[in-house]
Amino acid sequence: MPFVLSLLVLAFSVVTLIDIITRQDWQVKHLPKFGWIILAIVIPIVGGIAWWAAGREYPERPARAPRSEPLRAPSIRIVDDRRMEGRSTEQQLADLEREIEADRLRAEIARRKAERGEA
Template sequence: MGLVFSILVLVLMIGALIDIITRRDDQVKHLPKVFWVILVIILPLAGSLIWFLVGREYDGEGIRLPRPRERRADPPAAATPPPPSDTRSTEQQIADLDREIEEWRLRAEIEKRKKQQGEEGAR
């Protein structure tokens, strides 16, 4: 029984803290928000009950859960390019890089030999 009561007080306290923090300053009555937070933390049960009874401004509709904040619209999909889709495995990518490195090495060797042949022919 004591554990259930403790959990309920904790849930009530967390709910009150979230409600206090998410309220606009003009929706908080009698004390500044900081003092309400301190009161709820120091006296979880009494502070939470006092908050919900006299601390918050209620609309004519009565008690409502706070609305979640609206998220910003994501930029259109066309504005961001799609991520590259390389379906090769890591081993395949490494093997391709090794082949490319070998190809560049061979091209450099061919260029080097052409220069040597050109210098020998000029002599």
Template sequence: MSRSSSVGAGVAESQPTLALSCCLRKAGAAAPPMGDGRPVVRFTKLTAMYALFSAVLLVLLIAALVDIITRQEGQVKHLPKVLWVILVIFLPVIGSVLWFAIGREYPARADRPRVNVPRRPAYQGFAEPPVRRVRTTEEELADLDREIDFHTEQARIRRIEAELAERRRPTDEP
């Protein structure tokens, strides 16, 4: 009986330790110390994912704040800049995604360049590219009418100047 009691006592002593270590791990407590007194730090795939996710969120937050602050008031849509900053600070994920989705004004898309053509804007510096407006047929016809009227008027002026020069020329008749 002493043998069974000693075996039973050993199992009873090890079970609370096992249960205690499981509870500590579930509760988020520190890992049990190693032999030299330092805690065991386990770096798992899950902790790597948490670290990567946190880093991505931090970069997204910083990028959104920098983009909001450096934008001019005319390039910010739907809310004033101050409210966008507050939204991004208090709701980082939602605020940043909303800022990049609907809050900022993106430049107009250009046509896709042909193959082997360098992607270089025609403008230099930080200025916005000039916006080319497509003219309607009526506008082009009105421009042509003005051009025809201009050339007709120029021809009339040349004809009148020629008549005036003809009249000013001295006549040979005495």
């Protein structure tokens, strides 16, 4: 039993040290990276727990939509090929790029309105 406990502590320490070392400097909080390494080596269990609880920067979770809002199907656009007659490929691509940019801007406006709580 003590052998298994020792292996678990060793594995926890190694995983903690690898995580500290592979983090970018901006992903480390409260102490410099070298300070966390020293803490994890000198006091393995306490240092590891402190690192996982307070030392590392976790990625932000995407905001979830409230349950009261129903899921919406993506809008479907029907393209009328007749309007493309007589236009060069370059002109058609330029039109398509303008439409994509307009859709991106509309989505950005809707996202910002949703963040502010506007309807």
